Amino acid sequence: MSSAEVPNDIILFHYPFSPFAKRIVWYLKLRNIPYAECIQPLTLPRPDLAELGINYRRIPLLSIGRDIYYDTRLILARLEKSFPATPSYPALSAPQNKGLEALLEKFTVDAGIFSKAAQSLPPDLPVMKDEKFLKDREDFTGTSWTQADRVKGYPEALAHIKHAFDILEALLADGRQWIGGTEKVSLADIHAVWPFNWIADMLPKQAFPKDQHPNTWAWLNRFKKTAKEAEKSGKKTVSLDGQAAIKHIMAASYHDQQTGVDAQDPVKLEKGDLVSLWPTDSGFRHKDQGRLVKLTKDEVVLAIQTRTGGKEIRVHAPRWGFRVVKAKAQL
Ligand SMILES: N[C@@H](CCC(=O)N[C@@H](CS)C(=O)NCC(=O)O)C(=O)O
The missing domain is CATH 3.40.30.110 (Glutaredoxin)
Structure with a gap:
């Protein structure tokens, strides 16, 4: 209906x-x-x-x-x-990339990237001082979200995100525009990009110099622009x-x-x-x-x-x- x-x-x-x-x-x-x-x-x-x-x-x-x-x-x-x-509904997944898509989804959803990304949100964000939010997320994760624990865990989370950036940089090393080597954005990009797109603008610049991961930053910006256009497009x-x-x-x-x-x-x-x-x-x-x-x-x-x-x-x-x-x- x-x-x-x-x-x-x-x-x-x-x-x-x-x-x-x-x-x-x-x-x-x-x-x-x-x-x-x-x-x-x-x-x-x-x-x-x-x-x-x-x-x-x-x-x-x-x-x-x-x-x-x-x-x-x-x-x-x-x-x-x-x-x-x-x-009317063009494909987003590429048949030759089914395996890569599945692995990228495992990487970002199952390999702890989301929790590391959440831990690398700046501890001074207003929402991180909201007691109701912190208590709620303690119920969600079963771990401490106190301000003190967040400040303590922040440097290590950044180190882990840098490690993940290295993986992305290796995947993009041959100069490909999109992570599955496709001409246009594909489902593989959605699987790979979402936690990084979320935190990219909030990462401390000195810990993430653009020249350390040039292909990754270029890809993140390319995706951001494409996603913004897509969000505004259509009905x-x-x-x-x-x-x-x-x-x-x-x-x-x-x-x-x-x-x-x-x-x-x-x-x-x-x-x-x-x-x-x-x-x-x-x-x-x-x-x-x-x-x-x-x-x-x-x-x-x-x-x-x-x-x-x-x-x-x-x-x-x-x-x-x-x-x-x-x-x-x-x-
Ligand atoms: N594996 C789940 C994870 C979903 C998830 O963790 N979502 C976050 C929001 S990004 C969440 O539910 N946070 C707690 C909440 O909103 O209640 C999925 O792929 O949908």
Whole structure:
């Protein structure tokens, strides 16, 4: 049920400061795929998501119809599948770069780059003095965010980011314009650039002289310009308030028609099992509970109930970085 208010039935739940959310914004904009957005608060509580019955606390989430997708890795994989390349929606991924794309995504999402980038945000940023924000992020990461600990960890985080810059410089050493050696920006750039784009302007200049990583800085600037143009281009993104987004989701049909549990899956769960689902790397204190609808090597899907009205919706998470187990308590 696509409409003028919700193009392509897509709603992106995010906030502008989120570098993970930027992965999805750039992807949709660069592919010219119109969508709606529902802006969320920077910290908990998030009443719109709570009303949908969602306990998962990370940003972004993306709904397509009555299916809600968690985690940028699964969101991008779903969009790649649901929106194959056409003249209206040009391709962003390059078939010859599938392996590189996957490795770059592992590099920035799994190899600790995001947490190092977050630790290399200047400790004197106003938000880093906001007690509510710091407490919220302690819940999110399970580690200390006190001002004293941030100041202590800052130099080491910068050293780690320099190490990551060396890797980027090596990848760009042959003078290529884009990281996958493509003529135009591609999905490989989105996978590689997002944490660095987030912090680049805030890194101390003396620790990151331009001549130490000339290709990296040129690539970062090239991407920044391209991303800015993409963000302004295409149809204006429709902005929905929480109630409009919830109403749309509850009235929509399921986008994913391919359900079913893989009987050979090593975790040995069955369709209809009551299960708990949560991410294992961050936001792990926030668990969802529901009936298992789908389990493949790449994806787990639960049917959950909205808080008001008790309507069923489905939440999808990737297998990597998430745990799904039989729930102890009955709903
Ligand atoms: N692996 C997740 C990580 C998402 C993530 O860590 N997002 C950050 C924002 S950039 C977050 O949720 N921070 C805590 C919050 O906003 O509640 C993904 O790819 O979506």
